[in-house]
Amino acid sequence: MCLAIPARIIELETDNAVVDAMGNRWQAKTTLLPQAKLGDLVLVHAGFAISMVDEEEAKKTWELFEEIDNFQKTRNKISG
């Protein structure tokens, strides 16, 4: 019950933002995150930014994921 994805704020006017996730752009409100600024990475749920995303930490997860991905791909090539 928490479908939310990280997205970057690319437009911001008072609490109306446009966020970008891999090129997809949605409108989101930053009413719950008054400290959010243009360029910030935030977590968006049901049209609202609910939390800041720490980029360093997020990067670690993605890097780990890529490692596993590559490992799986090579493993499959060998066995498949």
Next chain:
Amino acid sequence: MQSACEKLGRQINIMEVCGTHTVSIFRNGIRTILPAGLKLLSGPGCPVCVTDQGYIDIVLQLADRKDCLIATYGDMIRVPGKNGSLEKRPSSNVRVVMSSEDALKLAKDNPKKVVVFIAVGFETTAPATAVVVKEAAQQNIGNFCILSGHKLVVPAMRALLSGKNHKIDAFLCPGHVSAIIGSDAFTEIAENFHRPCVVAGFEPIQIIEGLAEICRQLAEDEAEAKSVYAAVVTNKGNITAQKIISDCFEPADGLWRGLGKIEKSTLKLRDKYSRFDAFKRFGLTEAPTEELGGCRCGHVLCGLITPPQCSLFGNTCTPTEPVGPCMVSSEGACAAWFKYGRGK
């Protein structure tokens, strides 16, 4: 994780209380790579699943009224009540929205109808509802109201651990609810019941990280509320969101499917916003109703049985013809088991 299981010499039961965790665990096949002694229980983390039958019947009643327009998240569309589901109502009376703001806009665009926003979800979603209630108040939008079905996670966890037959050793806590309430919110569970509570994200690696931390704590006989979802969750959570929730809502006793009445576990609109309360506006109360014959969603939700142990599972209760919410909801344990397990 393997060594923790071996050290403890018994089966470890970890309950996850977030529907999105349930789905991620199934979609990524996590159960298939866990050590044999580690069992994952699906708890009442799917807000649709724990919505009492009575609430659903009220939603359907309102959907049948000519003066109402129901605005709901997609999750609720197929949930069955006594008289069918929202899916089976004409689409002119029911609109799927992606955000509470869309529901408010619907009210502005349809002045002749009363828009009823079906506000379900845990603390992750409640702030979104609160924001639009306040906006409706500021902008004086008279044809908008909400049917609050918002629920709180921690009271449910408390109720589960107070139950007699539970076998829960630890909780995998919801990542995004925690973004709002903060990981410290679980401290009382960890301390009072001596059960590790670890907040994890939803990517498979993050879930595994969370499980690993739980095992570590169990092996060391520790019980802490901790987060391994550092990218998003802080100890205190989102204070702005918490404030807005408490400005609009107050905790009230509420009915949870399968768990019965839990004290101070649901959110009710405060009196100052009562004109936006659909319950008050239409004079409705949520009364406990009987389970649809044979349905054991309640036991599944408490982790007492696995879906295949319900006699209806896979026979009269399937994703195409669901009996209870656990099968309907895309996050329900039964639906996930059926779809991603072996259909048995």
Next chain:
Amino acid sequence: MAEANKVKPKTEPKKILLAHGGGGQLTDELIRQHILPRFRNKTLAELTDSAKLNLDSRSVCFTTDSYVIKPLFFNGGDIGKLAVCGTVNDLAVAGSKPVALALSLIIEEGLEFELLEKILDSISKTAKANGVDIVTGDIKTVETGAADKIFINTAGIGIKLAGVDLGFGKIKPGDKIILSGTIGDHGMTILSQREGIKFQSPLKSDCAALAKLTCRLLENTKGIKFMRDPTRGGLAATLNEISKSTGLSIEINQPCIPVTPTVQAAADMLGLDVLNIANEGKFVAVVSPQSADKCLRICKRSSLGKKASIIGTVTKTHDVPAVEMVTRIGGRRIVPMPYGRELPRIC
């Protein structure tokens, strides 16, 4: 006074009237002025009740499909292009070379002529680019509200390629499964433009005719057993259909399935599974293990198959035929047949 008696100059109607489907003067005008010029070919020009085709073969493939998509125009295509590609693809994956299409239009009274012309232009352009003629057709009009702007049906005939015999019966355990490119593009593009879900996106439908590539594959390799294009229901539906019809099971590898990050992010936002999302320019081929690499190379040399990938294998069934996926982290899970209506969720 004199003004009132003047006959008003005859101007072409800007919108479709019911009379355009009446079979009389307006229908005739519509066909001669708007249809014939766009689909110039001898057969159609005869305007007989049925098209007479001289086909070199007695082995033909025949198919039909209806197109009711909304919105009519989307990034990467429109209902007209889709109506040609969809039917061409059904002929292509059956192992035939598409040659002729029948075109039926059901038009809602009030549709702007300009819109109709755009759609007809698109049909014409797509058909020409893929070597198929529109040889016969029909136009009907219905009252406002009885149709959603325009519904199109196309039926198509293709000549079976020599020596090619595709079918479920040919599939055996050990056969490899090739996917010709990224999945989810079409479905997510359409969703991104639907009311209530609208979001801006660089997403583009992959709507494309595949006959050139499928013919090349079939003419240059021997080991192709079966092909299908994963439209509604996505890759999941197609694989489940194969599994059910053969009684065999399928194992696929998630890291090998090509998905663009934009499509994935869009699906994540809506809580949808890309495996269940429609595609309109991709195909799945089940091929013998010996020919898999060659098939892959041929695909990759074509602009329609640059991201082609061997995504899995057909396996023996242990209890119930199922499609199983090895996930990115090495776990396993079943890929079920989709319900048929993907609902966005927030929870």
